[in-house]
Amino acid sequence: MGKLNIFEITFSNPQGVFYGGQLIQGHVTVELNAEMKMRGIRLHFEGGARVHWSEEHSTGTGPGQKGDDPVLQAGRYVYPFNFQLPTGIPSSYESHTGRVRYSVGGVIDRPWKFDHTTKRAFTIVDPLDLNLDPQARQGATANGQKTLCCLCCKSGPISAVLRLDRLGYVPGEAIPISCEIHNGSRRSMSSSFVQLKQTVLYHATSKTKTMCNTVSKISHGSIQPGDDDIWNGDLLSIPPLPPSGLRGCQIIDITYTVTLNVDPSGVGTDLVVPMNILIGSIPLQSVARQYGPPPPLPLPPAGSDIPIQPITPSAPSNIDIPPPSYAECAFGKVNIREENDNEHTRGNMDYAPVYTYYNWNQHDANTFVPVTEEQNKL
Structure with a gap:
């Protein structure tokens, strides 16, 4: 010793x-x-x-x-x-x-x-x-639409609406997800899912690097042609995370996004409906x-x-x-x-x-x- x-x-x-x-x-x-x-x-x-x-x-x-x-x-x-x-x-x-x-x-x-x-x-x-940012207590709606091709013919569109009752949250809260999805196409949708995504920008002298992490996810099952899928307050949890922006740091910037994805079966890209949110350290007084x-x-x-x-x-x-x-x-x-x-x-x-x-x-x-x-x- x-x-x-x-x-x-x-x-x-x-x-x-x-x-x-x-x-x-x-x-x-x-x-x-x-x-x-x-x-x-x-x-x-x-x-x-x-x-x-x-x-x-x-x-x-x-x-x-x-x-x-x-x-x-x-x-x-x-x-x-x-x-x-x-x-x-x-x-x-x-x-x-x-x-x-x-x-x-x-x-x-x-x-x-x-x-x-x-x-x-x-x-x-x-x-x-969050109480110092008026946007944090406001609700928001986002929508999207996508037309799929079926062999040589165009199919009807798939459409989706995503609603959040507010845009400001703290870690430990759960985000109630409300959305409506309509499958107007001739193909079934494999699933729909909502993610909380963290996007980080790293700024160097002449370049910027982007990293995207999915930190929380919830999903629904398939949607048949002509059918709808309704989300009524499904809870998307927020894990322990740093606050939005990383204030005071000039070379790293952090943003958070809730995205609704509709995944078509077979070949084809998802319909993605994003909505930016704020994650803070001090919660809204009305929520607390x-x-x-x-x-x-x-x-x-x-x-x-x-x-x-x-x-x-x-x-x-x-x-x-x-x-x-x-x-x-x-x-x-x-x-x-x-x-x-x-x-x-x-x-x-x-x-x-x-x-x-x-x-x-x-x-x-x-x-x-x-x-x-x-x-x-x-």
């Missing part, structure tokens, strides 16, 4: 979720099996824009000091830290193509030897308030009121010296909004090891951002799995 037994970063907020402008508080724990000479212990707060901050916590001097470098004796040490986050920073986001990532790195600076390092990622959530006032804040565990740090974003004081829970992104974990990390860097390198999740409809946030993934270059 080496000299270093424990070197880890812990947040006072155990969920590791913060909002721009908040104070991050926590501590670094170092446990040594034998004395260790070091110049000091440093912390680096790093954001995805490659801008970073640092703090130093001196280990001080004590018995056994040699030269200018102090020696930390065997034992367990806890060093508190705090850092004020800037305002207006974008939500955390992770993918294999691009990211907005926030982390704290710790370094034990040892003279003439390899440094010890540790790392802890944390999540920033942009408090996108349906679920009653929030419960009181929980008390800390008995004997705990960790202060309670509210992490619910600010809202008008006269509005009772049930507080969200927090759930890992529907797309799962990624490896956050970077070029300046090595195989000896401590900390959990498998990480997923954690987003607000209003579990009003009793959905399990861990059951959502992306359906498909497509990549296109523009």
Whole structure:
């Protein structure tokens, strides 16, 4: 066993979720099996824009000091830290193509030897308030029509109307789907289905890359020639996702679309009826009121010296909004090891951002799995 037994970063907020402008508080724990000479212990707060901050916590001097470098004796040490986050920073986001990532790195600076390092990622959530966008509470209707060819003759059209009672939602809600499909063709339709799609634009200096993920889907069966299919409030669930737009980030843009697809049997492309929606972090007040006032804040565990740090974003004081829970992104974990990390860097390198999740409809946030993934270059 080496000299270093424990070197880890812990947040006072155990969920590791913060909002721009908040104070991050926590501590670094170092446990040594034998004395260790070091110049000091440093912390680096790093954001995805490659801008970073640092703090130093001196280990001080004590018995056994040699030269200018102090020696930390065997034992367990806890060093508190705090850092004020800037305002207006974008939500955390992770993918294999691009990211907005926030982390704290710790370094034990040892003279003439390899440094010890540790790392802890944390999540920033942009408090996108749907109440500030008039479009979020408005309903909308979209329609489409498609004519199929049947051998040498044209067939009648297939037509569809998609209706949503509003355009603004938060993760954990379910979107009631209303639509009407008429199969005026001579062919049967294999199925109709509605998807929630996430489209991400990655902007480089001279090119833009588009990725589209289907994150939720519901479907109906076949539609025979001349028949209709009516959807009356079928629920399309919204998994834990980053808010629309990814405000504050200039190189990544996120949009969400509900699409109605009618799939003809045999050869032929789908009739697709899309409708853009907004996904926020703070729900509409009119919706939140349906679920009653929030419960009181929980008390800390008995004997705990960790202060309670509210992490619910600010809202008008006269509005009772049930507080969200927090759930890992529907797309799962990624490896956050970077070029300046090595195989000896401590900390959990498998990480997923954690987003607000209003579990009003009793959905399990861990059951959502992306359906498909497509990549296109523009």
